[in-house]
Amino acid sequence: MGLLKTLGVLTLVGGVLIAVFPPPDVLSGLSSNHDHSPLEVQAIMTGFCLSPVIGMLLDERPEIETTGGEFKFEEDGDIENEDYAQASIYAILYAMYKNTPNLVGAGTSAGVPYQFTFNTWGITPVDGPGQPPRESVYAFPDTDPQRHGKQAYASLVTQPPAMEYKKKLGDTPLEIVEIGCGTGAGANLITREVHPTAKYLALDMQQAAINTCKQNHATEDNPGLTCQLVPNGVGNGGNRAPRADSSVDFVVISETHIADIQIGDLEKEIFSEIRRILKPGGLFLWGNAIPTRVWEQADVELPALGFELVNSYNHTKGAVVARDEDYERVEACMDQLLAPYPVMQVPYFGPRCHKVGERLIANFYRHPGTALYLKMVTGYDSYMHQAWRNNK
Numbered sequence: 001m002g003l004l005k006t007l008g009v010l011t012l013v014g015g016v017l018i019a020v021f022p023p024p025d026v027l028s029g030l031s032s033n034h035d036h037s038p039l040e041v042q043a044i045m046t047g048f049c050l051s052p053v054i055g056m057l058l059d060e061r062p063e064i065e066t067t068g069g070e071f072k073f074e075e076d077g078d079i080e081n082e083d084y085a086q087a088s089i090y091a092i093l094y095a096m097y098k099n100t101p102n103l104v105g106a107g108t109s110a111g112v113p114y115q116f117t118f119n120t121w122g123i124t125p126v127d128g129p130g131q132p133p134r135e136s137v138y139a140f141p142d143t144d145p146q147r148h149g150k151q152a153y154a155s156l157v158t159q160p161p162a163m164e165y166k167k168k169l170g171d172t173p174l175e176i177v178e179i180g181c182g183t184g185a186g187a188n189l190i191t192r193e194v195h196p197t198a199k200y201l202a203l204d205m206q207q208a209a210i211n212t213c214k215q216n217h218a219t220e221d222n223p224g225l226t227c228q229l230v231p232n233g234v235g236n237g238g239n240r241a242p243r244a245d246s247s248v249d250f251v252v253i254s255e256t257h258i259a260d261i262q263i264g265d266l267e268k269e270i271f272s273e274i275r276r277i278l279k280p281g282g283l284f285l286w287g288n289a290i291p292t293r294v295w296e297q298a299d300v301e302l303p304a305l306g307f308e309l310v311n312s313y314n315h316t317k318g319a320v321v322a323r324d325e326d327y328e329r330v331e332a333c334m335d336q337l338l339a340p341y342p343v344m345q346v347p348y349f350g351p352r353c354h355k356v357g358e359r360l361i362a363n364f365y366r367h368p369g370t371a372l373y374l375k376m377v378t379g380y381d382s383y384m385h386q387a388w389r390n391n392k
């Protein structure tokens with residue numbers, strides 16, 4: 001695009017943006033309950049790139065604190081989750097993913113077209129002492145750009161207690177609810193390939209993600225899947241999961257930011273909702289990389305609520321190897337996601353903004369070098385797959 005045209009677009013969208021979102025609120029003023037149009041996303045990106053937030057993030061001004069003191073945003077993308085509205089970051093990220101439907105793989109998936117739908121870092125099988133059995137990781141071909149996310153979802157819902165439960169149920173379809181489904185990529189994989197007779201309700205608090213879920217995944221040829229928005233999220237302000245008491249076989253949570261700092265009031269609300277909707281003997285299948293000490297807290301808190309731990313796999317090492325294997329694909333993906341925004345070409349502001357955008361996406365991806373990746377390497381964070389039985 002020519003410079004004049006670029007400047008024209010910038011002036012237009014920048015003006016719209018500054019009217020709608022004053023710059024300091026770019027990170028916290030976006031709505032989860034709204035699907036931003038391509039023009040709005042241009043405006044948001046332009047305002048973001050021209051706003052003082054970029055300098056704050058790059059210069060690590062004291063307004064923005066990092067999670068541990070030993071990490072810096074400029075080097076490893078670290079931002080304390082509570083310091084900015086995470087939901088707003090999701091709103092813009094999901095809009096960007098939707099605006100870039102034709103990504104191309106790299107590395108082992110070079111040339112393979114895909115849409116960014118697995119907002120998942122995922123796992124891969126590794127051998128060695130203390131590792132989960134190799135067959136516990138449901139493996140996909142390495143030409144698949146999103147195989148690590150697929151492996152995480154498929155393995156989570158085929159843990160041994162889940163397979164035993166399914167066998168006992170016989171021909172009766174499994175009733176599954178997922179909290180924090182994102183675009184529903186995992187839900188889609190499960191209803192099409194892993195548990196194809198299941199009835200699956202996929203819930204998220206992001207309108208753009210739920211729209212992608214409906215358009216791409218809950219299509220006529222996949223009648224088992226329903227995607228539904230829960231405004232502001234399950235558990236927030238006493239929000240319920242939209243299901244009757246004791247009506248669900250499995251509740252799935254995979255890589256959502258629930259319990260990433262502690263098991264606090266929100267988490268307890270969510271867990272008691274899970275317990276309410278699960279049938280007696282139903283399973284809460286929980287997979288994520290969160291601090292090791294929070295898993296230890298869960299070992300105390302979940303039994304106190306009436307859950308019993310019936311399976312636990314430590315996939316931390318496999319999650320690190322997955323990120324290493326995915327390095328080239330993610331590098332290419334970040335460039336492809338940031339390419340459509342003319343503001344990235346503006347001298348000075350463009351390169352700085354590209355750097356911040358890259359660090360934000362990389363951190364959400366636990367990309368090698370980021371704080372979240374290093375935390376898995378050191379064992380500060382553990383990537384676990386667990387099955388908790390609801391003993392009513």
Ligand SMILES: C[S@@+](CC[C@H](N)C(=O)[O-])C[C@H]1O[C@@H](n2cnc3c(N)ncnc32)[C@H](O)[C@@H]1O
Pocket residue numbers: 090117118119120179180181182183185186203204205206209230232233234235236254255256257258
């Ligand atoms: C890292 S993304 C992962 C999405 C999906 N699980 C995946 O792996 O592709 C986390 C998602 O959890 C959602 N989320 C977080 N807390 C939630 C809550 N209390 N209720 C519903 N959704 C929630 C966010 O909106 C976001 O889409």
Ligand SMILES: *[C@@H]1O[C@H](CO)[C@@H](O)[C@H](O)[C@H]1NC(C)=O
Pocket residue numbers: 292295296314316317378379380382383384
């Ligand atoms: C999981 O394994 C890692 C080593 O890969 C270890 O540092 C961590 O403490 C383990 N986590 C739990 C919850 O057992």
